[in-house]
Amino acid sequence: MKPKIAVFSLTSCEGCSLAILELENQLLDILGAVEIVNFREAMTERDCDIDIGFVDGAVSTPTDVEEIKEMREHCKALVAIGACACQGGINSLKNHQNEDDYRSYVYGDGAKHFPTIKAQPISAFVEVEYELPGCPMVKEEFLALVKAVLSGQQWALPQTSVCVECKKQGNLCLYEKGIICLGPVTLAGCGAICPTFGSKCEGCRGLASDEALQAASINLREQYDIPLENILADLRFYGAYQEKSLP
């Protein structure tokens, strides 16, 4: 029997689910190797166990909390895909705003209809076997993970920072152009795609290490004279859920 795979979205743009469909050259091979099941339908059949469940999106409502717990029960391996599922992502920008304020700004008097909580990664609620960070996730990493899990191989994220990959791409460091980039503190694996396309790293893959954060924070203030609030604003783009102290 083919292994069963399900894809499920919480609070997200569904871009990471869509990224799977953008593996156009490999999609038919994937469909040949696995059975894709509709998670909502699968849940109505009691004995249906899902081998790998992929979840994009943050947990940001009471309904999300219920759903991720149910998903966990039905999946042998649970994989968080994308910045929202791994770190809360862009949804967590609201975490540092006044709750009444951000709700009424969008929904006015209707805000009472929208029970929300702080945007959080799914690992804050359930155990997660693997995380594929990035906004969106890197689809080649998705492919490598699926292959590894189906063949019983080990799989792990790189442990270096984006700077390492950026150097390999031969890019001129953006700091040389006076642009503050989060490459030094951000986990590698994206091939430094943003600096390669002329834009600063926005840190969508999360922190490479606490040491990298501490060092960069001191450097930015002492060497580049960047105020702490600007550093925080940049770090919060996708990572506002994380609780870290800066020196």
Next chain:
Amino acid sequence: MKTIDIDVKHVTRVEGHGNIVVNVKKGEITRLELQIVESPRFFESFLRGRHYREAPHITCRICGICSVGHTTASVKAMENAMGITPSEQTLLLRKLMLHAEQMQSHWLHVFFLAVPDFLGVGSVIPLANTHPEVVKRALRMKRLANDICCAIAGRHIHPIAMHVGGFTHIPKVEELVDLKRRLEECRADLGEMANLMASFEKPDFNRDTEYIALSDPNKKEYAFYDGKIASTKTDKTLDVDDYLTWIIEHVEPHSTSKHVKTPRSASFMVGALARYNLNHELLHPAAKDVAVKLGLNGGSTNSFDNNTAQIVETVHCVEDSIEVIDELLTRGMKLEPLVEPTRFGRGAGTAEVPRGILFHDYTVGEDGYITDSNLIIPTTQNMANIEADLRALVKQLLETDLSKEEITLKLEMLVRAYDPCISCSVHFLNVKFE
């Protein structure tokens, strides 16, 4: 007299999560709702206090499928607010990006989400076995649209190099030459796609509707990137800065859902069919031919024709992309610095994105940080019209011998014909609670 209750939980093959609820008692509709069950997102709140340069990278994350469209409306609104005039090269690259997204999104919708209905299967997955040539062709076409975005801005989902004031990367000449060759080869696939669509029988359904889309005042271009706001119900057109006089949000007394109306109609339709109805004379001749072949003869009030109009538009986009690439290759490309702001204040921007006209509206303070924003998404604008269509279709179907299951399928097909993007619109719509 019929009494039926239809409750479709989580309409499949739409972007996001929505329910259809229909209650009919003795032949009378007592309740009809398209409910949104997606989590609220709060993007307008996220934007406040962020730097103006971040707006496109934040708002593209509203939706993975139309992230180029959001980026386009965002950079245009910001440039309007801050007195920035982008270069000719920037405009050409943006048009190419937007064309590629129309193709990617329309093909995804038609092949993966709508075609399974016509072929009588539950999803695209069984089609890989029964109709492998259809699936392979669809994937080849989608790959092409994707690769155009990758060459210009790094990727399709959340494009990297597309900024306020210009691009931080330009494609290589050999990349554009290769993409042009593949676009030319795609003409054969487009022909096959039109043949497939011509073989489907679309439901017979018509309802008098107001259509709204951008329209080129100089009558030169089939408007996607720019134009004035136009309607099928008036000869007047509107500048983007005045969009709120036509696009009126209101709360329906019988529901808590925020709907959008115009001064003329309680509901209106945006998207491929609206653009076709307003601008079809400006389509590329190849696209006009396909329109005729698919029975779109210069105008339609059948919402199911939105799928047909999407196919027609992709023919236009392929042909126009070839012309834009030729222009870029002829004039030559160079990496340009981003154009800097000349003032701060408020400005709106609009673009025709796959699902219809999209509005972004920002206010930026003198420190360069965003103080206010308003985003009006195509699916939000269509929501009242989908309900009005569902209501008319239910009435029509109650006159037939169709079973509850057959009626349900038709209603789902109607919702899917709009290609609604619920992820996009949800930050805006109110959920109806029992």
